[in-house]
Amino acid sequence: MDDLYREQIIDHYKNPRMKGVLDPHDISYEDDNPLCGDRLRIDVRLGADGRVSEAAFSGQGCAISQASADLLTESIIGKSLEEVRGIGKDDILEMLGIELSPVRLKCALLSLKVLKAGAYGLSEVRDLE
Amino acid sequence: MTQATRTPTLDVVRLREQFPVLAREMKPGVRLVYLDSTATSQKPLAVIEAMDDFYRRHNANTHRGVYQLAEEATAMYEAARARVAAFIGAAEPAEIIFTRNTTESINLVMRTWAQANLAAGDLIVLTEMEHHSNIVPWQMLAAEKGVKLEFVPVSEEGLLDQATFEKLLENRPKLVALGHMSNVLGTINPVAEMSRKAHAAGAVVLIDGAQSVPHMKVDVRQLGADFLAFSSHKMCGPTGVGVLYGRRDLLEKMPPFLGGGDMIKRVRLHEFSTNEPPYKFEAGTPAIAEAIGLAAAIDFLEAVGMDAIHAHEQDLIAYTLDRMSEVPGVRVYGPAPAQRGGVASFVMQAAHPHDVAQILDADGVAVRAGHHCAMPLHERYGLMATTRASFYLYNTREEVDRLVTAVQKVNDIFA
Numbered sequence: 253m254d255d256l257y258r259e260q261i262i263d264h265y266k267n268p269r270m271k272g273v274l275d276p277h278d279i280s281y282e283d284d285n286p287l288c289g290d291r292l293r294i295d296v297r298l299g300a301d302g303r304v305s306e307a308a309f310s311g312q313g314c315a316i317s318q319a320s321a322d323l324l325t326e327s328i329i330g331k332s333l334e335e336v337r338g339i340g341k342d343d344i345l346e347m348l349g350i351e352l353s354p355v356r357l358k359c360a361l362l363s364l365k366v367l368k369a370g371a372y373g374l375s376e377v378r379d380l381e
Numbered sequence: 382m383t384q385a386t387r388t389p390t391l392d393v394v395r396l397r398e399q400f401p402v403l404a405r406e407m408k409p410g411v412r413l414v415y416l417d418s419t420a421t422s423q424k425p426l427a428v429i430e431a432m433d434d435f436y437r438r439h440n441a442n443t444h445r446g447v448y449q450l451a452e453e454a455t456a457m458y459e460a461a462r463a464r465v466a467a468f469i470g471a472a473e474p475a476e477i478i479f480t481r482n483t484t485e486s487i488n489l490v491m492r493t494w495a496q497a498n499l500a501a502g503d504l505i506v507l508t509e510m511e512h513h514s515n516i517v518p519w520q521m522l523a524a525e526k527g528v529k530l531e532f533v534p535v536s537e538e539g540l541l542d543q544a545t546f547e548k549l550l551e552n553r554p555k556l557v558a559l560g561h562m563s564n565v566l567g568t569i570n571p572v573a574e575m576s577r578k579a580h581a582a583g584a585v586v587l588i589d590g591a592q593s594v595p596h597m598k599v600d601v602r603q604l605g606a607d608f609l610a611f612s613s614h615k616m617c618g619p620t621g622v623g624v625l626y627g628r629r630d631l632l633e634k635m636p637p638f639l640g641g642g643d644m645i646k647r648v649r650l651h652e653f654s655t656n657e658p659p660y661k662f663e664a665g666t667p668a669i670a671e672a673i674g675l676a677a678a679i680d681f682l683e684a685v686g687m688d689a690i691h692a693h694e695q696d697l698i699a700y701t702l703d704r705m706s707e708v709p710g711v712r713v714y715g716p717a718p719a720q721r722g723g724v725a726s727f728v729m730q731a732a733h734p735h736d737v738a739q740i741l742d743a744d745g746v747a748v749r750a751g752h753h754c755a756m757p758l759h760e761r762y763g764l765m766a767t768t769r770a771s772f773y774l775y776n777t778r779e780e781v782d783r784l785v786t787a788v789q790k791v792n793d794i795f796a
Contacts, residue, residue: 256739257794266795288735288751289765312765314733315795359735 256350257315264319270326272308281370282311285362287355290317294325294366304328304336309366314359316352321363323347328367336371339364390689397775399425399681411745414780419564419592419724419771420749421614424678428618431677432670442666444643458669461676462659468679469609470600471626478625478632478659479667483591484514486610486625487558489662490587491518493635494608494627495556498585501527504554506584508533508541508570509761510563513754515589519558533559535761539566539715546575550582557584561593561604565755565769566715567698567724569593576605585631591615595682595773596722597691601626613671618678622671625662632658639664682774690774694723697772697781701725704785710792714762723772726753729788731795734766740794741768744787 274280274295282293290313299305307325324344328336344364345352352360397403400423405413415423441451443458463474471477480486499505505519509532523530531549534542541559550557557579562569576586587608593599594609595616601609609626613619627635637644637655641664646654655661682690699718702725705711710730715721729737738750750768752759759765770784 256743257736262795289756290733314735316736356735356739 256352256356258350261315261319261348261350264322265315268309268318268322270308270322271310273310274306274308279370281366283362283366283369285313285317285358287358288314290314290359290362292317292321292362292366294321294363294370296328296367296370298333303330303332305330309363313362316348316356317359317362320344320348320360321366324363324367333371336367339367391685391693391774393693393775393777396685399427400775401426401429403775407742407745414744414746414783416746416748416770416772416776416780416784418595418615418773418776419753419769421620422595422617422773423775424619425617425681427681428674428677432619432674435670435673440670443669444660454669457673458667461672464676464679465624466626468683469594469626470602472602472629475658476626476629476632478627478662479672480610480623480625481621481668482612482614482623483512483589483610484623486608486623487514487587487589488518489625489638490608490610490627491522493638493662494585494631495522495528496526497634497636499526499528499555503528504549504552505530505556505558506533506546506549506554506579507531508559509535510539510541510566510568510755510758511558511560512564512589512591513756514591515558515560515587516757528555532757535566535758538717539563539568540720541568541570541575543571543575547578550578550584553582554579554584556587558587558589560589560591561599562596562722562724563715563755563758564592564724565726565753565758565767567721567726567771568716569597569720569722572606573604580605592722592724596687596694598687607631613675613678616675616678617681618675619668619671622668622675624675627658629658632662635662637664638662641665643667685774691722693774694772694776695719697776697778698723698725700778701770701772701781701784704781705788708785708788708792711788714767723776724769725771726767726769728764728767729791732791734768736795737768737788737791740791741784741787744783744790746770746784746787748784 277295278298279296284291292311294309297306309321309325402423439453441454443455462477465477466474533546561572579586585607588606590609590611594611607628612623644661644664646656705713713725713727734750748770751766
């Protein structure tokens with residue numbers, strides 16, 4: 253459990269690389285974690301080639317949800333939407349490098365839920381529940 | 382009140398032996414520090430054994446059985462009712478209705494008394510510090526019947542604004558429904574005085590005693606409660622049973638709650654007549670073993686002494702506020718120890734409440750993080766969540782020390 257707050261997570265929480273808003277943007281979506289009321293928004297800009305050229309997240313949340321949002325938005329730069337579609341729960345957990353209880357899993361997956369809902373509509377999101 | 386500085390009178394070491402779960406190590410060498418009794422309390426052997434004994438030796442359905450076992454079960458269930466009545470100073474056992482929990486008790490009042498007595502435009506006065514269970518039922522009634530809701534504001538230090546309360550009473554509310562003790566701030570509200578004023582304004586008074594009945598002497602007549610709601614599981618008893626006290630003359634005139642067995646006197650194909658209180662409000666087989674467990678919990682608590690429990694918790698909260706003030710970047714909400722019970726909700730500059738709770742858990746310290754079913758109260762302080770430590774008779778100053786050490790660790794990790 254102590255592993256949860258390894259340096260990498262604390263670093264991404266305290267010094268996020270991708271925090272902010274993009275205006276204008278091609279994709280933007282906001283949602284919350286009903287369990288704790290934390291809100292997260294993700295903005296995405298696409299390049300001429302249809303790949304993600306810029307991404308940013310904003311909102312408030314715990315270290316797990318914020319670090320996961322930072323890592324996720326960082327990881328999608330240069331990816332095609334098809335590739336973004338392919339990102340799953342395991343990819344997030346691999347990026348975070350930790351194991352999570354079911355309650356905290358919701359924190360970690362909030363960013364993916366928001367990203368997918370923004371990009372592809374809500375039907376995709378149900379697969380994550 | 383000077384009790385906050387009084388030497389605790391409880392033999393906590395001996396008391397703790399009565400709670401098997403408190404001996405548990407959450408990982409090798411790390412003993413559980415249970416600081417979530419506001420959510421639910423732990424259970425002493427006396428309660429576990431009373432329920433075990435009922436199932437092993439006396440189990441039968443209550444009422445109308447003519448065989449010995451059913452008579453025993455009925456007698457034990459009704460003795461539990463009498464035990465509860467005596468514990469809170471009710472005039473008679475018939476004023477005690479067994480429900481599932483505090484929430485169901487308040488909903489019962491909404492569905493019966495309020496449905497029958499309130500009309501569009503009538504006013505209900507609540508407070509900003511209520512648990513959702515004393516807000517949402519009234520919002521439902523407001524949506525159904527067009528009654529109006531007004532809320533007594535909470536001050537920065539966590540006290541009810543009495544001047545506004547008195548102003549609201551000038552509008553002659555039909556009901557004042559308020560919590561005796563806040564499950565977030567720990568504030569103990571001056572309900573006896575507020576009841577007196579509410580009665581003078583012609584209102585019926587419902588007290589949510591979920592957090593007070595387990596922790597201090599509560600007497601319905603001294604408080605002036607027309608209704609009092611509380612839960613067994615927060616007072617060393619089992620889950621699944623709660624209590625609604627109602628003044629006899631109010632209960633007599635209330636329509637029934639749920640329909641079914643036990644609540645009827647006579648049923649024909651197209652009509653029924655209702656039983657007497659309290660049975661009128663207890664349709665279906667009740668939580669028999671749980672009510673018996675609750676009676677055992679009351680025996681246990683009274684043997685310890687409600688005043689001693691309250692004094693012990695005031696000592697713990699005073700010590701906690703003192704120790705927490707040493708930790709940089711911590712803010713504990715709620716009033717001074719003299720005006721509160723053993724609840725400390727706090728936020729940390731360094732970390733989110735969920736992260737705080739998780740780091741504490743790694744040290745075996747069990748606290749709760751979130752809005753604690755009081756979102757409007759958190760909103761009032763501009764918060765989404767807090768981390769909450771809460772105490773009961775079995776907690777110690779050493780456990781507060783372990784809490785504070787773990788809280789300091791949060792600062793180290795997020796430094």
